[in-house]
Amino acid sequence: MLPSESIERVVELFASLPTIGKKTARRLAFHLLRQSEQDVEQFATALTEMRSRVRECGVCHTFTDADVCGICASPKRTQSVICVVEQPSDVMAIERTGDFRGRYHVLHGALSPLDGIGPEDLRLKELIARMTPEVEEVILALNPTVEGEVTTQYIAKLSSPLGVRITRIARGVPMGSDLEFADDATLARAFEGRTPL
Amino acid sequence: MLPSESIERVVELFASLPTIGKKTARRLAFHLLRQSEQDVEQFATALTEMRSRVRECGVCHTFTDADVCGICASPKRTQSVICVVEQPSDVMAIERTGDFRGRYHVLHGALSPLDGIGPEDLRLKELIARMTPEVEEVILALNPTVEGEVTTQYIAKLSSPLGVRITRIARGVPMGSDLEFADDATLARAFEGRTPL
Numbered sequence: 314m315l316p317s318e319s320i321e322r323v324v325e326l327f328a329s330l331p332t333i334g335k336k337t338a339r340r341l342a343f344h345l346l347r348q349s350e351q352d353v354e355q356f357a358t359a360l361t362e363m364r365s366r367v368r369e370c371g372v373c374h375t376f377t378d379a380d381v382c383g384i385c386a387s388p389k390r391t392q393s394v395i396c397v398v399e400q401p402s403d404v405m406a407i408e409r410t411g412d413f414r415g416r417y418h419v420l421h422g423a424l425s426p427l428d429g430i431g432p433e434d435l436r437l438k439e440l441i442a443r444m445t446p447e448v449e450e451v452i453l454a455l456n457p458t459v460e461g462e463v464t465t466q467y468i469a470k471l472s473s474p475l476g477v478r479i480t481r482i483a484r485g486v487p488m489g490s491d492l493e494f495a496d497d498a499t500l501a502r503a504f505e506g507r508t509p510l
Numbered sequence: 511m512l513p514s515e516s517i518e519r520v521v522e523l524f525a526s527l528p529t530i531g532k533k534t535a536r537r538l539a540f541h542l543l544r545q546s547e548q549d550v551e552q553f554a555t556a557l558t559e560m561r562s563r564v565r566e567c568g569v570c571h572t573f574t575d576a577d578v579c580g581i582c583a584s585p586k587r588t589q590s591v592i593c594v595v596e597q598p599s600d601v602m603a604i605e606r607t608g609d610f611r612g613r614y615h616v617l618h619g620a621l622s623p624l625d626g627i628g629p630e631d632l633r634l635k636e637l638i639a640r641m642t643p644e645v646e647e648v649i650l651a652l653n654p655t656v657e658g659e660v661t662t663q664y665i666a667k668l669s670s671p672l673g674v675r676i677t678r679i680a681r682g683v684p685m686g687s688d689l690e691f692a693d694d695a696t697l698a699r700a701f702e703g704r705t706p707l
Contacts, residue, residue: 317560317563317564317573317574317575317579318575319556319559319560319563319564319575320560320564320573322556322559322560323556323557323560326552326553326556330538330541330542331537331538331541332534332537332538333538337529339599339602340528340529340599341527341528341529341530342560343573343597343598343599344527344528345527345557345560345561346560346561346564346573346598348561350561350562353557353558353560353561354558354561355523356523356557357554357555357557357558358554359516359519359520359523360520360542360550360553360554360557361550361551361554362516362519363514363516363517363519363520363539363542363543363550364542364543364545364547364550364551365547366514366516367514367516367517367543376514376517376540376543377514378514378515378516382514400540401540401543402536402537402540405536
């Protein structure tokens with residue numbers, strides 16, 4: 314029994330978020346109760362502001378506060394290479410490496426017939442529209458899952474009439490890992506994708 | 511680099527909560543961006559409503575939406591036994607057992623000179639005021655930590671002139687645990703607190 318309906322409601326809402334269980338949800342609610350009313354207000358406002366301000370970039374469809382995201386608007390990023398990813402969080406992961414100087418295209422998901430996600434649910438039309446003659450390479454960086462694999466093959470087929478060079482990121486043993494514990498599929502891909510020294 | 515300032519702000523705020531790291535904070539922010547604007551608004555409102563509605567019960571000082579909490583207002587709960595705990599979350603933990611039929615008193619902390627928490631920072635005056643002649647027993651259920659121990663001794667000393675029976679909950683090996691892995695202090699307490707069969 315919770316001592317208050319409004320605490321109960323917040324606990325339920327926190328527990329509905331990914332990675333947060335009932336116990337952590339309770340802890341978070343009680344933590345907020347020990348904060349000042351003003352701090353909690355700021356937290357709530359940040360959430361609604363984020364949701365209402367953030368939209369998809371008109372070019373690459375990642376999340377942004379502006380009409381066009383900082384990456385697409387930057388003159389330093391080459392227009393000739395497009396990296397295709399599933400989610401805006403993937404853009405952030407690749408940006409952290411600091412190695413990629415092209416632009417992105419976010420599909421907002423991957424093909425998954427079982428979940429009812431078909432081509433029209435992804436930003437695929439928009440991707441094809443971006444494959445103009447000045448684009449030299451489209452790098453597919455989808456998740457190494459069944460859905461990612463299906464989507465990768467689908468895009469490769471879809472874009473073959475356009476004559477654009479399509480590549481995919483390497484799948485192999487992750488850095489710092491132990492070969493002994495790599496799964497069969499990963500090891501098989503690593504051998505398949507071996508490169509000359 | 512995050513693609514949006516408003517996402518960055520929410521990630522920071524989530525990461526400032528206990529048990530939530532930067533990675534989980536990012537995941538939560540992106541989860542909320544995939545929810546409807548209305549859902550996020552409801553979440554934000556639940557937070558501010560909880561913080562503004564919830565206050566301390568006028569009797570036991572646990573968190574409640576009303577002037578007096580459901581436990582203190584219930585005629586089914588005996589007034590003759592008071593269980594003293596550190597936090598409102600401890601009340602919830604004890605209530606889940608369903609065994610305790612008395613009332614509570616929440617101190618909102620424990621004595622901790624190093625953190626600058628003295629007797630005047632806790633609801634100690636209020637506890638002493640509740641130790642009227644009709645109270646037969648005060649059960650101290652503070653955390654088995656140095657701070658909890660110091661506070662337990664302090665309350666015992668403070669209330670000794672009142673002639674109320676003061677007890678403390680047993681400290682010993684937890685149910686379902688393995689004796690082999692119990693720490694020395696716990697084992698010592700378990701032997702000290704042994705009971706006849």
